[in-house]
Amino acid sequence: MTRNIHIVGAGLAGLAAAIRLSERHDSRVTVWESTGKAGGRCRSYYDAQLDRRIDNGNHLMLSGNRAVLDYARRIGGDARLEIGAPDFPFLDLATGARWTVRLPRTPLGLLSRHARPPGVALRDLAGVASLLTAPRGATVAQAIRGRGEMWRAFWEPLTIAVLNAAPEHADAGLLRTSLRRTFLKGARAARPVLAPEGLGPALVDPALALLERRNVPVHLRAPLGEVSIKDDRVASLTLGGETITLGPDDAVILALPPSALGRALPGLPVPGDGAAIVNVHFRVAPDPAARLPAITGLLSGRLHWLFRRGDVVSATVSAVADDPFWTRPRDEVLAEVWPEIAAALDAPDAEPLAARLLKEKAATFDPAPDSAARRPATQGPAANLFLAGDVVQTGLPATIESAVASGDMAAAAALRGR
Numbered sequence: 001m002t003r004n005i006h007i008v009g010a011g012l013a014g015l016a017a018a019i020r021l022s023e024r025h026d027s028r029v030t031v032w033e034s035t036g037k038a039g040g041r042c043r044s045y046y047d048a049q050l051d052r053r054i055d056n057g058n059h060l061m062l063s064g065n066r067a068v069l070d071y072a073r074r075i076g077g078d079a080r081l082e083i084g085a086p087d088f089p090f091l092d093l094a095t096g097a098r099w100t101v102r103l104p105r106t107p108l109g110l111l112s113r114h115a116r117p118p119g120v121a122l123r124d125l126a127g128v129a130s131l132l133t134a135p136r137g138a139t140v141a142q143a144i145r146g147r148g149e150m151w152r153a154f155w156e157p158l159t160i161a162v163l164n165a166a167p168e169h170a171d172a173g174l175l176r177t178s179l180r181r182t183f184l185k186g187a188r189a190a191r192p193v194l195a196p197e198g199l200g201p202a203l204v205d206p207a208l209a210l211l212e213r214r215n216v217p218v219h220l221r222a223p224l225g226e227v228s229i230k231d232d233r234v235a236s237l238t239l240g241g242e243t244i245t246l247g248p249d250d251a252v253i254l255a256l257p258p259s260a261l262g263r264a265l266p267g268l269p270v271p272g273d274g275a276a277i278v279n280v281h282f283r284v285a286p287d288p289a290a291r292l293p294a295i296t297g298l299l300s301g302r303l304h305w306l307f308r309r310g311d312v313v314s315a316t317v318s319a320v321a322d323d324p325f326w327t328r329p330r331d332e333v334l335a336e337v338w339p340e341i342a343a344a345l346d347a348p349d350a351e352p353l354a355a356r357l358l359k360e361k362a363a364t365f366d367p368a369p370d371s372a373a374r375r376p377a378t379q380g381p382a383a384n385l386f387l388a389g390d391v392v393q394t395g396l397p398a399t400i401e402s403a404v405a406s407g408d409m410a411a412a413a414a415l416r417g418r
Helices: 011-021 066-075 105-111 122-132 149-163 174-182 199-213 258-264 286-292 332-345 400-416
Strands: 003-006 027-032 044-047 052-056 088-094 098-101 192-194 223-232 234-241 242-247 249-256 275-285 295-299 305-309 312-317 354-360 386-388
Touching: 003 011, 003 234, 011 027, 011 066, 011 199, 011 249, 011 386, 011 400, 027 192, 044 199, 066 400, 088 242, 088 286, 122 149, 122 174, 122 242, 149 174, 149 295, 199 249, 223 249, 223 258, 234 249, 249 400, 275 332, 312 332, 332 354
Parallel strands: 003 027, 003 249, 088 295, 249 386
Antiparallel strands: 044 052, 088 098, 223 234, 234 242, 275 312, 275 354, 295 305, 305 312
């Protein structure tokens, strides 16, 4: 007998769950999305001001992100991904120093001087051991005591980038899991995975096309209303103003961000909202653009990471909640951060051809230890209700890898729960 599985949320978690479930012939899958476009926080669109296609946010994927790469292969999006060399260029804006961290083939090679920032001694790597043995509930700052060059050039920017929070606020366990699955395995798991055409064409559009071929409907502009639970089962859903009654074998996957999940299921403990993330995009002249690597880390400035795609240089600034600078008028902000881009381009007199500033509020869940401890399990508060999204207990921070992995987990749980 065919069962109905309703997936609420068409971000990467919901799409990943739909792809998994649509591979079977005993389930009728339907996807519901409250907005007018699938992809969630991983979307690409044409920006008229830049006259280019851009992503709404920058996301660093690595070759150790097995869930993402497997998902890309399943949907046929892997042809639109490129795996780069395990080299990470940096620029210190205060000193003008440039260097490249080259990750070795094996974990033992991490002891090499080429695998650490300049000025970092071998003894400074003791922070790695401290992080790996940190107790539950510790922050990154509590786990790693040293505050030397390794802290300034590695631990602090890494924590802010991965967890969208300062080390004093971020859960050490989340950073530990991320490093164990990527950088601590050596180059094979830490090569950057790039999407030259954009994240949407690589991870969203192929999934939607595949779901269409499999006759899986994706309903847009269908916000979730009431989730009615009776006798330990979801009895009905209100979606887009329509009430859907579930049969005895039917199931629901809620693939929602924390705040939306909390509204849908009052009483369910969920993490708080994390800090905002700002993305600035500059279209620049082709010659200086070509000199910039695809990814560059910045120190001693307001910008943290640069991503170049063609002649567009995008900068990501994480954990901006407490910085009033980012509340200033858009043109003032762009004018002040442009010199950092120009320095990275090694073109101090250059001017941008066009610019765009985007701010995403509550871009991630709050990664503080007490907040992260409230991440819900895949099994929801009813026998036929399952949860997905990077907010669930994947062990990872709020990343693309976590979102896709959560969708896989929810799909597997829904099949087991039949």
